Amino acid sequence: MELMRHSSSFLLPTIPTDGRSSTTYALVILNQNLPRFTPLLWKHAQVRLCADGGANRLYDEMPELFCSEDALDVRRRYKPDVIKGDMDSIRSEVLDFYTTLGTKVVDESHDQDTTDLHKCMSYICDFTPDLDKSNLCILVAGALGGRFDHESGNLNVLYNFSTTRIILISDDCLIHLLPKTHSHEIYIQSSAEGPHCGLIPIGMPSKRTTTTGLKWDLNDTEMKFGGLISTSNIVKGEKVTVQSDSDLLWTISIKKL
Ligand SMILES: Nc1ncnc2c1ncn2[C@@H]1O[C@H](COP(=O)(O)OP(=O)(O)OP(=O)(O)O)[C@@H](O)[C@H]1O
Numbered sequence: 518m519e520l521m522r523h524s525s526s527f528l529l530p531t532i533p534t535d536g537r538s539s540t541t542y543a544l545v546i547l548n549q550n551l552p553r554f555t556p557l558l559w560k561h562a563q564v565r566l567c568a569d570g571g572a573n574r575l576y577d578e579m580p581e582l583f584c585s586e587d588a589l590d591v592r593r594r595y596k597p598d599v600i601k602g603d604m605d606s607i608r609s610e611v612l613d614f615y616t617t618l619g620t621k622v623v624d625e626s627h628d629q630d631t632t633d634l635h636k637c638m639s640y641i642c643d644f645t646p647d648l649d650k651s652n653l654c655i656l657v658a659g660a661l662g663g664r665f666d667h668e669s670g671n672l673n674v675l676y677n678f679s680t681t682r683i684i685l686i687s688d689d690c691l692i693h694l695l696p697k698t699h700s701h702e703i704y705i706q707s708s709a710e711g712p713h714c715g716l717i718p719i720g721m722p723s724k725r726t727t728t729t730g731l732k733w734d735l736n737d738t739e740m741k742f743g744g745l746i747s748t749s750n751i752v753k754g755e756k757v758t759v760q761s762d763s764d765l766l767w768t769i770s771i772k773k774l
């Protein structure tokens with residue numbers, strides 16, 4: 518079975534080069550509290566999108582993260598490449614502001630069956646020919662901690678685009694999918710994340726999951742909703758390994774620095 522490596526290097530000020538081909542990051546900003554480290558994610562990303570009302574968050578909340586600076590200067594500095602969605606949440610002054618700066622706007626108000634995040638994923642996957650997708654990782658800021666229907670829709674996108682690396686991020690934690698097609702090595706950035714973590718079998722039960730590197734490791738253990746799921750687990754060291762017969766969600770806390 519092929520090995521998949523994971524590392525939250527995007528939480529670090531500079532991404533270490535380890536000899537492997539470097540990751541290309543894309544950033545999607547959602548309509549939910551902007552995580553305090555969004556400027557770091559922005560710096561690492563090569564393409565930046567707002568999902569509809571996510572543009573309001575960028576416009577309103579980015580200046581709050583740079584409170585000693587002029588708000589207009591901050592807004593001009595953080596100009597998204599694309600705003601895409603059904604455009605029922607973005608305010609007209611925000612749309613006008615970014616359109617004038619040259620942001621591309623993709624109005625898909627005709628599609629009322631997919632979420633604005635889903636629309637942004639399709640854009641990154643299908644309409645960014647210049648983006649190197651050989652090692653692409655999509656960071657989604659503001660994906661958790663709000664309405665449960667939206668949170669569930671955001672999780673569903675991990676399954677809709679299960680062959681793409683996607684990381685859902687809030688101020689408190691991150692979540693990504695560990696596909697059953699691979700065994701997984703997760704390198705813990707202990708200055709920025711942990712120790713609390715979880716392995717969640719959403720979608721279907723797992724008959725057998727085996728881990729190393731956790732305080733409560735699983736050893737060919739069954740996990741299912743209605744039975745055992747691994748919450749409030751703790752990472753012990755630098756590396757966690759996971760192998761499972763089911764897709765699992767990996768979640769880990771983000772440290773308040
Ligand atoms: N409260 C929330 N919690 C988590 N994610 C959210 C929340 N609100 C919005 N999002 C995410 O941000 C994206 C854009 O949000 P926006 O408010 O523009 O969506 P919407 O479809 O217009 O919402 P609504 O259901 O209120 O009409 C959504 O597709 C979703 O992924």
Ligand SMILES: Cc1ncc(C[n+]2csc(CCO)c2C)c(N)n1
Binds near residue numbers: 603629630631632
């Ligand atoms: C079964 C079903 N439930 C809800 C919606 C509504 N919906 C889902 S995504 C979306 C767009 C949000 O920007 C809307 C309105 C639907 N179409 N089908």
